[in-house]
Amino acid sequence: xxxxFVFSEVVTGLRRNxxxxxxxxxxxxxxxxxxxxxxxxxxxxxxxxxxxxxxxxVNIYLTNxxxxxxKQCQNDPCKGLRSAxxxxxxxxxxxxxxxxxxxxRFKRIFEAQPELxxxxxxxxxxxxxxxxxxxPDRPEVIxxxxxxxxxxxxxxxQSQFLDRFFSALNGVRNGTFFMAGLMAVAALLLxxxxxxxxxxxxxxxxxxxxxxxxxxxxxxxxxxxxxxxTGLTGALVATGLLVGLKLAFLDDVLAQPIKSGVVKAxxxxxxxFVAPILFLIATVVSAFTGYVTLRLYVRT
Amino acid sequence: xxxxxxxxxxxxxxxRPALENVSxxxxxxxxxxxxxxxxxxxxxxxRLLLREEVPSKGRVYVxxxxxxxxxxxxxxxxxxxxxxxxxxxxxxxNKTVAExxxxxxEVIGKPRHTIRKVVPEVLELVGLEGKAxxxxxxxxxxxxxxxxxxxxxxxxxxxxxxxxxxxxxxPDTSQDIMLLLERINRTGTxxxxxxxxxxxxxxxxxxxxxxxxxxxxxxxxxxxxxVGR
Numbered sequence: 001x002x003x004x005f006v007f008s009e010v011v012t013g014l015r016r017n018x019x020x021x022x023x024x025x026x027x028x029x030x031x032x033x034x035x036x037x038x039x040x041x042x043x044x045x046x047x048x049x050x051x052x053x054x055x056x057x058v059n060i061y062l063t064n065x066x067x068x069x070x071k072q073c074q075n076d077p078c079k080g081l082r083s084a085x086x087x088x089x090x091x092x093x094x095x096x097x098x099x100x101x102x103x104x105r106f107k108r109i110f111e112a113q114p115e116l117x118x119x120x121x122x123x124x125x126x127x128x129x130x131x132x133x134x135x136p137d138r139p140e141v142i143x144x145x146x147x148x149x150x151x152x153x154x155x156x157x158q159s160q161f162l163d164r165f166f167s168a169l170n171g172v173r174n175g176t177f178f179m180a181g182l183m184a185v186a187a188l189l190l191x192x193x194x195x196x197x198x199x200x201x202x203x204x205x206x207x208x209x210x211x212x213x214x215x216x217x218x219x220x221x222x223x224x225x226x227x228x229x230t231g232l233t234g235a236l237v238a239t240g241l242l243v244g245l246k247l248a249f250l251d252d253v254l255a256q257p258i259k260s261g262v263v264k265a266x267x268x269x270x271x272x273f274v275a276p277i278l279f280l281i282a283t284v285v286s287a288f289t290g291y292v293t294l295r296l297y298v299r300t
Numbered sequence: 301x302x303x304x305x306x307x308x309x310x311x312x313x314x315x316r317p318a319l320e321n322v323s324x325x326x327x328x329x330x331x332x333x334x335x336x337x338x339x340x341x342x343x344x345x346x347r348l349l350l351r352e353e354v355p356s357k358g359r360v361y362v363x364x365x366x367x368x369x370x371x372x373x374x375x376x377x378x379x380x381x382x383x384x385x386x387x388x389x390x391x392x393x394n395k396t397v398a399e400x401x402x403x404x405x406e407v408i409g410k411p412r413h414t415i416r417k418v419v420p421e422v423l424e425l426v427g428l429e430g431k432a433x434x435x436x437x438x439x440x441x442x443x444x445x446x447x448x449x450x451x452x453x454x455x456x457x458x459x460x461x462x463x464x465x466x467x468x469x470x471p472d473t474s475q476d477i478m479l480l481l482e483r484i485n486r487t488g489t490x491x492x493x494x495x496x497x498x499x500x501x502x503x504x505x506x507x508x509x510x511x512x513x514x515x516x517x518x519x520x521x522x523x524x525x526x527v528g529r
Contacts (some may be wrong), residue, residue, distance in 0.1 A: 214381075
């Protein structure tokens with residue numbers, strides 16, 4: 001197999017159908033861009049989950065009379081609850097916060113809204129146990145065990161809020177994957193069409209090749225490589241766009257939540273992780289499409 | 301070299317067989333004309349030899365290959381031992397004369413130094429030395445057919461199939477092409493030529509196989525075109 005010959009055939013073929021080649025690269029690139037975006041969201045979800053993993057707490061709020069009478073948690077039922085929690089195998093740490101401390105924290109959080117602080121009274125805030133779990137994925141264990149015990153008013157489970165947050169992110173991910181899938185279909189059809197067109201415009205060459213006894217690989221490899229080259233170019237463009245979008249857009253838009261630690265930033269490393277996947281998919285899919293097309297439509 | 305044993309070929313789209321019970325044997329080094337009206341089965345005959353078609357019945361042997369039992373992946377090797385020339389030359393318009401000839405070797409993976417050596421040789425054989433750098437459209441019909449013959453012969457095939465090679469040429473040019481085919485035949489290459497050209501067949505006095513409606517109606521060792529009609 002003469003590499004220079006095959007290579008020059010590929011270049012000629014791509015240049016001959018230059019408009020189709022460009023259309024093919026663009027659709028492939030957009031499809032891969034969406035796929036890459038989806039994968040980045042997946043990574044962001046994972047990273048952000050990690051970020052929250054050790055911060056998720058279950059708050060056990062005590063009833064009003066316990067909050068008012070037992071500020072140091074020295075009597076039952078507060079004392080009993082605390083020792084129960086401390087000896088609970090599912091619990092990692094327990095912190096008691098009385099209503100004065102809660103009020104201090106409240107004032108700190110709402111510093112910017114003094115009228116809200118003015119309205120609030122310490123008496124409106126309950127004492128609570130802030131419980132950190134050994135297994136943050138299973139807060140319902142605590143809820144079931146301590147709900148309704150004497151002195152317990154209600155149990156706040158932060159993970160419920162996080163679940164909603166992550167399900168929104170999952171929605172974004174599914175949406176991008178869906179769009180990526182649609183674009184991928186368009187890209188596949190374009191690749192298939194271009195391979196057919198390419199084979200058709202070169203039917204004289206292919207006819208001669210067959211007559212003089214060129215093997216199937218020799219006649220078909222140029223077409224296959226054409227598809228793969230455009231696929232890879234598409235992957236390259238998609239990666240470039242991902243980097244560009246991160247620098248020009250994503251970093252700005254998410255600057256605030258990233259700084260305050262709400263979400264994890266998309267790092268260059270994340271793109272470096274996603275890019276090889278895009279290249280691999282581009283190669284496999286374009287080669288496969290090219291091969292199937294040649295099998296189905298081009299006589300050898 | 302070529303042996304057809306009771307070969308019939310029926311195309312799916314046709315009720316009448318294209319070839320019916322045809323048995324022909326051609327020895328190595330022979331020069332054979334295949335004649336007959338359009339639709340008599342000449343093209344099917346040639347396509348069977350190239351294994352572009354397989355017979356519906358009977359057996360086809362070419363150069364010790366049993367074409368009826370041949371695996372698809374071995375077809376290229378068969379075709380490398382057969383050269384082909386057509387009425388419409390089938391040259392690549394965007395390649396020079398030398399590149400057109402070299403193409404036939406490139407696509408079967410011949411090394412570059414071999415190509416550089418044999419292409420000028422074969423161009424000289426067909427009388428096109430000095431025209432290696434021309435494009436096909438700069439050549440006359442006769443010259444273009446010489447390029448096609450050079451391409452068919454450059455890999456030194458055992459057999460040359462020519463499908464109406466003089467069909468697009470004037471009588472003088474046709475005569476030149478026939479001289480060239482004769483020359484190739486003298487190197488020991490079997491030549492099988494399908495033609496309508498009475499004067500060529502009559503003047504060459506070679507073996508004539510005539511087909512009519514898919515049957516062999518005549519096989520003369522030194523025939524002319526129109527005998528008995």
